[in-house]
Amino acid sequence: MENSPEPNEIIYHEKQVKELCALxxxxxxxxxxxxxxxxxxxxxxxxxxxxxxxxxxxxxLGLGNYDINVIMTALQNRGYETIWFDRRKDPICIDQSKVIGYILNIPSQFKIGKYVPTPIKRRHWLSIRNINGIYYNLDSKLDQPEKIGREDHLVDYLQDILSDVEKEMFVVTTLENSKTYHKENS
Incomplete structure (x- = not known):
C-alpha cells in the first residue's frame, strides 16, 4: 500500500513548530x-x-504543549464536540458518516535537534481525517500526510492505536451527532 497522498490530492499539512502540535x-x-x-x-x-x-x-514557557481542555474548548467554540473514545470498545462501532475526524494523543520521545533522542518522554497531538474517501494521518511530525486508506483500513489502524495503553483517541463530531456517532447495535 502506497502511503503518500493520491497524485491529484491537495492536502493541507502543517509541520511541527515548537510545541504547537495541538494547533x-x-x-x-x-x-x-x-x-x-x-x-x-x-x-x-x-x-x-x-x-x-x-x-x-x-x-x-508559553510555547504550546496545550492540553485536551484547550482542544475541546476550541472545537466547542466552533460548534464541534470532542469525545474521548473508550479503548475497551471496538472502533468498528463508530459511524464514520457522523465523524469529522480524530485527534490522537500519543507518546513521543523528545529529541535534541532532529535526530538525537533523549530519555525524556512527551505527549504529542495528531489528527486523522477522511479526504475524498481516503483517511490520512496528518501528524505534523511527518514529512507529508500518511495515507491510511478506506474505512476498513481506518478501523484496523484505530484498533492498532487503541491496543497501546499509552495512546488516547478522541472522536470529533458535530454537536448534533455527538450522541449518535455509534452505529446501531454497537
Missing amino acids: HALNNLFQNPKTFSKADLDEICFNLAPQSWVNPHRSM
Missing part, C-alpha cells in the same frame, strides 16, 4: 491554516485559568 492537529483536521492560531489557543488557556500565574493548560 497543527486542529488546523490539519480542518484543512485550513486559519482555523485556529496560537493566539486563539492562548486566549482559551487564559479563559480556562484566568487567576493562574502559571497556566496549567500549556507549557510554562
Whole structure:
C-alpha cells in the first residue's frame, strides 16, 4: 500500500513548530491554516485559568504543549464536540458518516535537534481525517500526510492505536451527532 497522498490530492499539512502540535492537529483536521492560531489557543488557556500565574493548560514557557481542555474548548467554540473514545470498545462501532475526524494523543520521545533522542518522554497531538474517501494521518511530525486508506483500513489502524495503553483517541463530531456517532447495535 502506497502511503503518500493520491497524485491529484491537495492536502493541507502543517509541520511541527515548537510545541504547537495541538494547533497543527486542529488546523490539519480542518484543512485550513486559519482555523485556529496560537493566539486563539492562548486566549482559551487564559479563559480556562484566568487567576493562574502559571497556566496549567500549556507549557510554562508559553510555547504550546496545550492540553485536551484547550482542544475541546476550541472545537466547542466552533460548534464541534470532542469525545474521548473508550479503548475497551471496538472502533468498528463508530459511524464514520457522523465523524469529522480524530485527534490522537500519543507518546513521543523528545529529541535534541532532529535526530538525537533523549530519555525524556512527551505527549504529542495528531489528527486523522477522511479526504475524498481516503483517511490520512496528518501528524505534523511527518514529512507529508500518511495515507491510511478506506474505512476498513481506518478501523484496523484505530484498533492498532487503541491496543497501546499509552495512546488516547478522541472522536470529533458535530454537536448534533455527538450522541449518535455509534452505529446501531454497537
